[in-house]
Amino acid sequence: MHELLKSFRRGEPMIWFTGSALGICILMIAGLILVILVNGLSFFWPQRLEQVTLEDGSVFLGEVVNREAIPNPGQPDHLKRQRILLRLGNRDLYGFDFKWVDEDQIQKREAPPDVYFVERREYGPLLGTPVAIRQGDKDLAGDPRAVPSMLRELVAKAGRDREAVERIEKDEIGEINQQIEQARLAARKLDLVARHDPGRDLSRERAELQRVTDEQQALFQRKTQELSALLEQAAGSFVSFKAAGGREKELRSLDIYRAYPANQLSWLWRLSVYGSRLWEFFSGDPRESNTEGGIFPAIFGTVMMVLIMSVIVVPFGVLAALYLREYAKQGALVRTVRIAVNNLAGVPSIVFGVFGLGFFVYFVGGGIDRIFFPEALPTPTFGTGGILWASLTLALLTVPVVIVASEEALAAVPRSMREASLAMGATKFQTILRVVLPAAAPGILTGLILAMARGAGEVAPLMLTGVVKLAPELPLDSFFPFFHLDRKFMHLGFHIYDVGFQSPNVEAAKPMVYTTTIFLLIIVVLLNLTAIVVRNRLRRKYQAGAF
């Protein structure tokens, strides 16, 4: 008892207490990250396919994705029996793609060697055995044993064909459309000019626009023909698959993205499938209402939005902090402003979203449209959600963080340093610019790091100010003026919400939620690391050897 009291007096229980608080925090965070990592990263690993034959004679083929005890409350067999969840794919054949199977109903469980896992353009994956390949009416394979090797070639060719089609569709025809749209807008502008000034002769401009339009239209016709020729050539071959239960499905080879014999994979092959899926997820556009394909537009949108936000929020936050700390007379008013700024951080983010919608989008954006883009009305250019307005809204949301951090950094610059500069004959402005700001820069960057982390994870205000479910057109491209700040964009945080809760096939999309989260985390970490590296370099530069 005496010993216990002594240890209490020495403060040892306090050490255990604080230590365990930290331990619990770390455990919770590590657990969360582990759950995300395990679920997210295992999603791309090619699983074995199992075929089960039930007692009633029905046959199902699929990946086993879950196994659990069957709840039957109040009955003696409650949680005694097991069931498995099969991912069947073949939504177009069965109408559903997941099925629970009671284990005691299973008669036979096997792993047929010749079944394929096929990723395709529509309806989710197809699971089945390839049986025939034809081009037109001609049977290409002849022998069913030749089918697998031919299938591999066809899939590779389909990939190349899709690329060619995409190049024509997106780049070439996209540019033609752009030109035609610009000519249309220019013509509308001429109409507006003519209305104001009826006497003016605009026939030359009109003729020029007509010429451009005709030229582009002709080009468009040519490109469309080229495209349909390519499609005809590429789409001629078909592959037939036999699904479990005997039904057959014929797929256009162009629609097949990836096909592998799931039960014959070597380790290396598995790894390459895993890698190529991961890469596709990172670099590809989404398909099938975001439940398949990649998330690149969302990654790009998130990074770009955070960068635009940073570019806006730092100058504003630092200027405001400078005024508050350096110029304003410290008194009741400044204290009130400071408290108000701190409390701004507690306003729900959706309120910022509503403000952004009302002020930036409708008022500022609408005003810009009326003044600069009257020819496009009633189609809004800036008067609708876009990456610029979303970034501005987030800048507003995060500016208190930057102000508070900058103020603290400014306050930490020693008075003696300012006096030294002033005594040298520097003006207050020179002192701030040359001495105070460089010395405060690391602290200001800390504010930026906090702001970026907050901004990258925010979703609610973005839903009102410019984020959409699907926007394959990036806000940065090769068409003049390159930065399209008026464009709507995709965002990882919103993508998580959309895939997880708005998707038509939630069960299939669930793993993507985790994977998308991983990418969002990686981006936040990378952005922060960049800022931290810059901050540490500044610290070394400005504070080396300070004692």
Added chain:
Amino acid sequence: MSQEVGTVPDTGLRIKTEVKAREAGAAEIRDADIVIKHVNLSYGENHVLHDITMDIEDRRVSALIGPSGCGKSTLLRCFNRMNDLIDDVRISGTIKVKGLDVNAAATDVIEVRRRVGMVFQKSNPFPKSIYENVVYGLRIAGINDKATLDEACERSLKGAALWDEVKDRLNESGLGLSGGQMQRLCIARAIAVEPEIVLMDEPCSSLDPIATVKIEELIYDLKAKYTIVIVTHNLQQAARVSDRTAFFWLGRLVEYGPTADMFTKPREKLTEDYITGRFG
């Protein structure tokens, strides 16, 4: 002409002193660089300087001594108007630096501070390289010519007896130097703009004895070119480096005269008590 100027706290000892102290020393001043006439200063209700009148001699070292809170640093900061930075400060009387009325409305404070350099109690280099620290005053004056800056940097560092120690690492941070080196860097920074007067506010108070000796030697060299006013708590230092000494007591100038006289045969009882360590 005796007047009561103050009372030693706690003792009730009444002090009578000559108010004409300035005239007593003035006879020997050949060439006044700073002329101070009837300066009163108060921070709000707190009257800090009482009717200070003294002249400071050109290219000599003048030491201001006295106990803490006697107003000597405040007076020093009047010469380059550093008191402007403090709210609620009122100054009357005139201070003329080489004929320039420091407190006049038409006087540009920037101009005053260019002509009156200052070295602070705690060395305060900027978080910049040694080179940039030294040329700071030139840069803010808009001089960016590399040759001029290089020349000024070398000259000032040599003038501050720091050149040999740092010439190979001019691009390293000024904060990486030792305490004494940093203080000499601050002196180099102050003399880089070629001021007429250098104010030193207890420049050695945070330095070890060896660094202090170096600074004192430096002060001795600098007085060939600059008028130096130094505030110090170290009476031996005042005796060693200064040509004239002024003793302040509760915001009043008690005695001002050649250092040798002051420390050997002070005219005032108060001065004698202070320099012999009986109080203060």
